[in-house]
């Protein structure tokens with residue numbers, strides 16, 4: 041196969057990363073920026089053991105699901121993979137992805153409901169992590185070009201809250217005008233590595249975390265003053281120090297440089313504190329839809345003991361707490377546990393408590409101590425639950441487990457494990473937390489078979 045000569049490919053599917061999939065003979069070819077139904081002229085730019093990587097040269101016949109990308113950075117920015125696809129088609133594809141994962145990985149034939157989409161799928165994100173680069177006086181700041189460390193200079197973004205884009209542009213301009221050097225990852229010198237921006241949608245307030253290589257921020261007072269003047273919605277500026285040669289964004293130490301320790305987000309009737317490093321779902325509108333579904337599935341009567349495993353800042357457990365007798369959250373990150381306790385306090389919730397530690401260590405102990413657990417909610421990171429956690433819930437005969445997942449593959453694996461150990465999986469409800477990207481969140485419940 042000549043790399044130079046484009047070939048015509050019919051795109052029939054998307055892979056898990058959101059790239060179009062076609063075939064040349066019997067070999068699959070993955071082509072970013074194509075959608076099923078496209079006929080495309082494709083140049084082969086890479087070969088792997090069992091597939092080829094193609095570059096879109098031109099669309100010969102457009103799929104009915106193809107649209108012009110709404111964002112001007114779509115072809116260069118690595119943030120959104122499905123910018124060329126109609127929103128309704130994205131939702132259909134995500135439903136199919138979940139069905140496929142459950143069938144292929146879990147051998148499960150479970151009903152998957154249509155994806156709960158957004159009415160207005162734009163400007164939904166409340167957190168951005170923007171790398172800084174370039175040179176003093178000529179800064180670039182935005183997102184990495186897909187698969188590279190080249191920064192695409194961002195001027196607008198259709199998924200971030202507009203106030204966050206306003207702050208991002210101000211940060212770039214003010215640091216650029218200060219003449220201070222951005223971080224140079226090749227030479228490991230310079231000051232500013234990342235600007236992490238968080239927004240409260242309900243209160244229209246912003247938090248900025250400047251991640252620096254250096255212990256202090258040169259010209260700190262001047263930069264803080266100018267940012268405050270340029271963006272009145274900014275209420276908190278923190279510094280995180282990351283002196284290491286690493287791709288990991290955050291270092292170990294964070295301090296508030298100016299303003300408040302928290303911003304607050306309202307989800308339903310609860311108000312949650314968000315600190316510079318704590319986990320919080322990135323789409324507040326869909327978070328309410330997700331948590332409402334968890335509450336509906338939990339169907340609490342006021343007498344239950346509920347575990348909230350991988351609880352972050354306690355958000356789900358607290359959302360349900362008023363309907364339960366007792367809620368116990370488990371989380372590894374000490375700051376998140378402190379935030380969870382603070383969140384219980386500011387919402388006047390007395391029946392929730394939080395244990396710091398890994399679910400693997402804490403759950404077997406809780407099972408021995410508690411005697412009875414009525415419902416367990418699990419919301420693990422992408423790698424899913426460790427077997428010891430699932431095993432403990434099985435041995436404790438927990439009648440109902442509610443599983444919130446951001447990775448259909450590990451959801452399928454864990455549901456299959458529970459199915460082999462006397463549980464029946466209910467309907468899976470995907471929720472679109474991340475429109476225009478290939479990611480999908482799911483919630484489902486699993487009940488002990490009688």
Ligand SMILES: C[S@@+](CC[C@H](N)C(=O)[O-])C[C@H]1O[C@@H](n2cnc3c(N)ncnc32)[C@H](O)[C@@H]1O
Nearest residue numbers: 319321350351352355371372398399419420421
């Ligand atoms: C997907 S987040 C869910 C947070 C929360 N349920 C929410 O809706 O905001 C997963 C959380 O699990 C925590 N975590 C990761 N590994 C863990 C483990 N082994 N045991 C307990 N918590 C863990 C992470 O720190 C993170 O806060």
